[in-house]
Amino acid sequence: MKHFSFGKFLAHFFLLIIVFIWVIPTFGLLISSLRDKDQVALTGWWTALKHNEFNEIVRTEKSNVQFEENGVFIITGNLLKNSPTKSVINFGITSKNPKAFKAPSKVTMKNGSTFYLKKDGSYRWTSDKEFKHKKGKRIFLTVNTPPSLTLENYKEVLVFRGLGQSFINSLTVAVPSTIIPLIIGAFAAYALSWMNFYGRDLIFATIVCLLVVPLQMSLIPILTVYNQIGNFFGVSAKSYVGIWLAHTGFGLPLKIFLLRNFIKSLPHEMFEAARVDGASHYQIFMKIILPLSIPAFASIGILQFLWVWNDLLVALVFLDKMPSEIVLTSRLREMLGEFSQNWEILTTSAFVSMIVPLFVFLSLQRYFIRGLVAGSVKG
Amino acid sequence: MSEIVIKNLNKYYGKNHVIQDVSLNIDSQSFTVLVGPSGCGKSTILRMIAGLESINSGTISIDGNIVNDLSPKDRNIAMVFQSYALYPHMTVYNNMAFGLKLEKLTKDEIDSRVYDAAKILQIEELLQRKPKQLSGGQRQRVAIGRAITRKPKVFLFDEPLSNLDAALRVQMRVELAKLHDQLDATMIYVTHDQTEAMTMADKIVVLDQGKISQSGSPMDLYHNPKNLFVGGFIGSPKMNFIKTRILKKSSQSISIDLLGQKSFLLKKTTTNLKTGDEITLGIRPEHLKISKDLKNAWKGKVFVVEKLGSGTFLYLDKEGEPLVVETDGDSKIKVGDTINVAFNPDKCHVFNANKEVI
Incomplete structure (x- = not known):
């Protein structure tokens, strides 16, 4: 029997609440993005997974399809267009009373004809006299509709609204912006923890100081430098290379700091053993540090990737808004103005931008958690 | 014939004079134990011989060559550490082969050396395991095996048994002595445990506060201590x-x-x-x-x-x-x-x- 403790219970309870607070909107976003745009406008996402009743007005076939059988004129057809998943619950023949009859039932019309409607929407309309109507008769239906989810919205935003291109742009920004600082940071962290050279502690102290420099402060000076370089070489100041370098610069101090703390925490005898075994610094780094630091690299890489992926400010400053460069966050912001009424487009776009962080987080969460304690606890 | 000659060795950590003018001859194929209380500088001397610690003044020569400025790999030594210092991500085989691969030996040569060492240490069936799957004693064997495969002139042991439990320590002590006979190599062994020193050494060097207090054969030290420190340090219970x-x-x-x-x-x-x-x-x-x-x-x-x-x-x-x-x-x-x-x-x-x- 486990010991019951109130503190534990409370902790679990709050954890559950946090999970709910996070999961429900995410789930809602996902469902909304998969729904038909008309349904999004009518009902909330939570109704999407159960059968819904919709009122429809349909018309019967025109009189020209009638045929005669034993002196009786007959029109047959299907009011639900043979949709196998829908079914009729109620129907009516006047707008005053649209739910007058329960399907299946036989109804006698004003002109004496008999109308028989089955649940599946098929009907048989019989009359002694020949049908003369030109337009089909209006029938009011209450239709039971099963949940219908569609990928139509995704096709719409990815192909026609330029989100697909933005997705690729975001990846183009995020992948190198994660890999470059990680590589530089790893080498720097190794040097700062295990190589003896003059000024090592000063360099490390400087890096720690850089941790607290606000990004916003350095945006404009860097852009000015980029402009000068761009003018000098006659190229645009805004380019992918520019934003890679910017993210690298902004991310490096923290990456070096975390990686250095991790590498420093590895037992120093291992390095000495490797040195006695004849390994150079480069060999120690490649054959011992790298394999042992994969959890740290992974977690720190995830942090950097998520940060870059969700970044709007740096992308706005260092990239143009043309389709070939606009990133997801920036495109999303524009869509918010463009399609403020089109919920299906906004929810779908939002979910597209969430897919990558969600995937990264769910598949690598154990590294992510380790990353949060990197440096304080050995990975 | 002296394999290792240490002359007027000095080492400072800041203002601390941790090794004070130490001179020592270590005979070829001998088992020399450096013993002393913590902080006496015994490990520092060993690390200076290994090349892991810089030398402030004096010389260390191995086999007639002054090695002061040589990197550890060029000194023809192998070292076994107290904490084993195995590479945790590699199998036992790769741990033992690591240095050999760096020397760019042929695969057959590496194979035969690793298997020979594994045979001597009776760890053949452990070769494909990772260090975390081994017990303390097995890990220490692997660490020793890693040293053996490199066929060095000199083995350096830095308190290799102090992480083991008492029974295992006694067993490993015997095995190390056996190993010394088998390999005919020069071994330098650092410990703070006088029992280990007494049981294994050809020659004991007792260090106190960065100086050699006395050196000689175990029984010589036991019977004729030159000073109070050696008298008190050698022998259990204390004099x-x-x-x-x-x-x-x-x-x-x-x-x-x-x-x-x-x-x-x-x-x-x-x-x-x-x-x-x-x-x-x-x-x-x-x-x-x-x-x-x-x-x-x-x-x-x-x-x-x-x-x-x-x-x-x-x-x-x-x-x-x-x-x-x-x-x-x-x-x-x-x-x-x-x-x-x-x-x-x-x-x-x-x-x-x-x-x-x-």
Whole structure:
């Protein structure tokens, strides 16, 4: 029997609440993005997974399809267009009373004809006299509709609204912006923890100081430098290379700091053993540090990737808004103005931008958690 | 022939003079143990031989070549660390082959060396395991195996057994001694445990505060300690020290005060001593005998009895430090008993006020 403790219970309870607070909107976003745009406008996402009743007005076939059988004129057809998943619950023949009859039932019309409607929407309309109507008769239906989810919205935003291109742009920004600082940071962290050279502690102290420099402060000076370089070489100041370098610069101090703390925490005898075994610094780094630091690299890489992926400010400053460069966050912001009424487009776009962080987080969460304690606890 | 020659070695950590003018010759194929309390500099000397620690002044030569500025891999040495220092992400095989791969040996050569070493250490069936799947003793074997595969001239051991439990330590001690016979290599072994030093060494070097206190064969150190420190460090339980003063000095003998109870004649004489000088008497527990004879004897009350089976140690209450007496295993003496303890004047060591033997 486990010991019951109130503190534990409370902790679990709050954890559950946090999970709910996070999961429900995410789930809602996902469902909304998969729904038909008309349904999004009518009902909330939570109704999407159960059968819904919709009122429809349909018309019967025109009189020209009638045929005669034993002196009786007959029109047959299907009011639900043979949709196998829908079914009729109620129907009516006047707008005053649209739910007058329960399907299946036989109804006698004003002109004496008999109308028989089955649940599946098929009907048989019989009359002694020949049908003369030109337009089909209006029938009011209450239709039971099963949940219908569609990928139509995704096709719409990815192909026609330029989100697909933005997705690729975001990846183009995020992948190198994660890999470059990680590589530089790893080498720097190794040097700062295990190589003896003059000024090592000063360099490390400087890096720690850089941790607290606000990004916003350095945006404009860097852009000015980029402009000068761009003018000098006659190229645009805004380019992918520019934003890679910017993210690298902004991310490096923290990456070096975390990686250095991790590498420093590895037992120093291992390095000495490797040195006695004849390994150079480069060999120690490649054959011992790298394999042992994969959890740290992974977690720190995830942090950097998520940060870059969700970044709007740096992308706005260092990239143009043309389709070939606009990133997801920036495109999303524009869509918010463009399609403020089109919920299906906004929810779908939002979910597209969430897919990558969600995937990264769910598949690598154990590294992510380790990353949060990197440096304080050995990975 | 000397394999390793250390001349006037000095090392400073900031202002701390941790190795003070140490000179030492280590014979080829010998098993030399550097022993001393923590902080005495024994590990530092070993690491300087390995090339992991820089040298402030003096020289270290291996096989006639001064190696001061050579990197560890060029010194023809291998080192075994206290914490094993295995590479946790590699299998045992790869751990042992790591250095060989860096030397760019052929695969067959690496294979044969690793299997030979594994055979010597009886870890053949562990070769495909990772270090975390091994017990402490097995890990230490792998660490030793890693050293063996490189076929070095000199093996350096930095307290390799101190992470193991007592039983395993004894077993590994025997195996290391066996290994030394098998490999015919020069081994330098650092430990703070005098038992390890006594049992394994051809030559013991006792270090104290960055200086060599005394070096020699284990029994030489045991029987003829040059100073108080070596006398106290070698042997377990510790040598008993009794502070006293000279009452009278003649040409043949000196008469000393024995804890105020007796005056007693000692045959050792030197010209440096004068009447009234303070001296310390050192007597090993096994040289104290329980006897009824009151000559050269004290009375004391037993306050602890340690039964080891093969022998018994009695702790006698004697103003200040306890006096340890060894007696036979079946001794009936109990705590609280008062006994007479006598000693053989020829077997005792006398140290002067400078803690040197006379």
